[in-house]
Amino acid sequence: MESATTGGNGRAGVPGAPVVRRATPADAEGIVRLRSDVGLSGRPDEEWISRCSTQMTARLAPGGDARAFVIDAPDGTPASCALGLIHPVLPEPSCPGGLAARVHTVATRPGHRRRGLARAVLTALVDRLHAEGVTLFESHAGDEAAALHRRLGFAAGPAPMRMTRLEEPVRRIGGPETERTWLPPEQYAETLMKATGFACVYFTDAHDRPFQLRSVYSATHPWQLAGGTMEPGERPWQTATRECLEETGIAVDGPPRLLAAVYGLPGAEWPYSTMGAVFDGGRLTDEQIRRVVLDPKEHDEARVLPLREWRPLMPQRDFARLSAVAEARRTGVAAYYDTWDWGQE
Structure with missing residues (x-):
């Protein structure tokens, strides 16, 4: 199991500092619950968590496309985690190895924030992905996380419009004459003025x-x-x-x-x-x-x-x-x- 001790200043080997470790398939449910509690606008039900945990378990296993690093809270659940998903792309000058990764989740529970945990797990994740040959990174960072991403080498830039196709119809409220379409916040934001x-x-x-x-x-x-x-x-x-x-x-x-x-x-x-x-x-x-x-x-x-x-x-x-x-x-x-x-x- 890979691990490193790191403190709020991001330096390894600080006595008493929290331990950053690479997540295993056994961490799948904890990561899913942390993401659902902190990163999603509406808390998913237990059926969704079970289905997502099953998929995450497989993707964290050897040969899977997920890489994650966590810091444990005293109760054994993840206090902070960073999750990345690797995917192949056509080689190009900015990505000669043909491997890209999306930083899918960086989340820290409210009671553990302002201690450098997010920086520690994200740094470990980026270092691991670099070691595996990933040369193109993508992250949809919110305002609070933007400064952290910039310090780790991410840069904002013009991007094409993001379009999402839903397999299931979006939820509608009311009858035919009064129905109102409710999109998930992330999709609704894409329709608004920039x-x-x-x-x-x-x-x-x-x-x-x-x-x-x-x-x-x-x-x-x-x-x-x-x-x-x-x-x-x-x-x-x-x-x-x-x-x-x-x-x-x-x-x-x-x-x-x-x-x-x-x-x-x-x-x-x-x-x-x-x-x-x-x-x-x-x-x-x-x-x-x-x-x-x-x-x-x-x-x-x-x-x-x-x-x-x-x-x-x-x-x-x-x-x-x-x-x-x-x-x-x-x-x-x-x-x-x-x-x-x-x-x-």
Whole structure:
């Protein structure tokens, strides 16, 4: 049986640390129950658990396609597990060995979280799959797990639309005239609008003249507020303060004060809707403006101008957004700007 001791920091050999071990067919039911308790939206019945456990037992046996690692709770049931399923694919440059794996489940019981268990079992799983020649990995990670996956080398990217064909009709509620179709949450989510989020900080100088940065990568949006795209797991205020510090060196203190909610429809430039928040960063002194440190990969100039002098330097929709934000600062009433659409120019 393979095992390794690993602690919350992911290092092996830490005295008293929980033991990560490779799952055997005897662990099948425990893994199925942990997945059903933690990972599924509705708890399956005992018949489903029995059928799934029988299949899992066979797939964890020698020659099966399942690989799993677990950390046991004091009562002997799995406190945390990571389950991967191996499948062959046609060889290609990104997968020369023709073996791929889907990280099917990473789950930890609530009472055992925040101890590094998920990282430990997932690390062991990925290492094992690498040792078996797997070179292409897929994982449908939620927001909470995204940061962990990134630390282990996973990267988000554009993916084709996921389509699922059900062998059995979906459950319907009501009669013919009032029936309503209820899809599983994962499938229903695929039918909804997709959007990306951003968050910015609005600064002015002591005379209320807007402060902006000149982009080196976007001819469409040449002058920008300090800010950027939200990363998985971030909240808007976290994005705004992180991006502001990275782009200007300015650390913004809270509490957050929202100046504007911004929305844009998709277009030729970007395939998703855009939703964003603009927060008030306050007034900068001349000394603070002189000390701004730009990231040369993103911006090459910081400038302060009266609002009206920004108009000829920006697309109309960008200037309209800037004007709405400035008015929100002046009046104390947050702006709602919903025509920051892509591809209008």
